[in-house]
Amino acid sequence: MKKVTIRDVAKAAGVSPSTVSRAFSMPGRVSPETTKRIFAVADELGYHEIPIESRPSSGHRGLIAIIVPDMANQFFTDIVRSVQQECARQDVGLLVCESRESASQERKAFDRAVYYADGVILASSRMPDSMIRKCAQVKPVVVTNHIIRGVPSVVSDISDGMRQSVQHFKSLGFDRVTYLDGPAHSWSAGVCWNELTRACADEGLRIKRHWPGWPTYEGGYALVRDYLRSPTGAVLAYNDMMALGFIAGMRKNGYECPDAYSIIGIDDDIVGKLAWPALSSICRSTRMLGAKAAQMLLSRYTGGAVEATLQSVPTRLVVRDSTGPRSQRVPKGRGVV
Known part of the structure; x- marks a missing residue:
């Protein structure tokens, strides 16, 4: 033959x-x-x-995948852990992939994962919306911290946490806020900026934005130079890792929080809680994010196809030692180490 x-x-x-x-x-x-x-x-x-x-299987294999931008970021590590716990509860395996903040690497990871997995969770995806929709045509997909039309999503409702942060700064005597923004391709970065803008307008505070930034310790450290050219005294960072890097850079230049400035992060990671001073932060429940995403994905092949849905997880400000009453302004014109 x-x-x-x-x-x-x-x-x-x-x-x-x-x-x-x-x-x-x-x-x-x-x-x-x-x-x-x-x-x-x-x-x-x-x-x-x-x-x-x-080949990508249309049958049940008892395995799902999650792709995260950065495994060194505690926020994503906690999401993976909560997804793993939900998978274990439902007797399903979990494949974990890292894209290293790259849309192209994320797509490659997805193409490999669909050989084996029944579905994929894209945590804070860096891929364009059109690419995510195409991925969702191949296998069931759920995204976190990113709303895609026609694709199930679980997001943090950052509005309450952002409003509480701005009100906290105002109560401490600040009238201007510096925002250390995240990467240009991050959907959640745009949402955070919009909510911060709205909250500051409501409370009468002005905003200075440093954008785009790299959502890492090094990224926060690198923004110190720009901040010291026009300091505001109050700082809000895209995530806790950026906030901690910023604190380290300011410390090297002789400025400590909350004496010389106040800073709030986002995520409420364990690293921020253990830092000195302990970091004030907007809490986004990774446990709820991961569990809801896993439940939504598993229901798509265990209980039949479901309509695309959107679920949200509330946020809140947790006040610690990195914020305090406005007592002095960082002097302008001082050299940066």
Whole structure:
């Protein structure tokens, strides 16, 4: 019997050999309809050079995947842990991938994960909306901290936490706030900025924005130089890691909080709680975020398809030692170490 080749499959399916190759090696790069047609033709012709078990499965395998931007960030580590706990409760395995804040690496991780997983959680995805929608056509997808039309999402409602932070700054005597913003491609960064703008307008505070920033300890440290050119005394950072890096940079230049300035982070990570001084922060419940995302994803293949939904998790300000009454302003014109 003549051996069936990739060209035979391509001819019968009405596509090019390269499309057949992509359907088997990177199914996320080919439309779901074309992929299904190619697999059906391959099965009919008996083309099995690529093991059947390596294809994206439509059946239940008892495994889901989660892709996070940065495993060193405690916020994402906590989300992974809460997803793992929910998976264990439902006797499902978990595959963890890291994209290192790269949209292209995230897409590659998704293309690999769909070989094995029944569905994928994209935590704070850095991919464009159109790419996420295409991924959701290949396998069930749930996103966290990112609203995508037609794709189930679990988000933090940052409005309450942001409003409480601005009111706290105002009660301490500040009339201006510096915001250390996150990466340009982050959906949540835009939401945080919009909510901060709204809260400051309501309370009569002015805002100075440093944007974009890198959501890491080093990213916060690097913004000290810009801040000292025009200090405001009150600082709010995109996340706790940026806030801690900023504190370290200010300390190197001879300024301590809350004496010389006050700072609030976002996430309420354990690292911020253990820092000196302990960091005031907007608490986003990673336990609820991860559990809701896992429950939503698992229901899509254990209980049948469900309509795209949006669930939100509330936030609140936790006040610690990094904020205090306005007593002095960081002097302008001082050199930066």
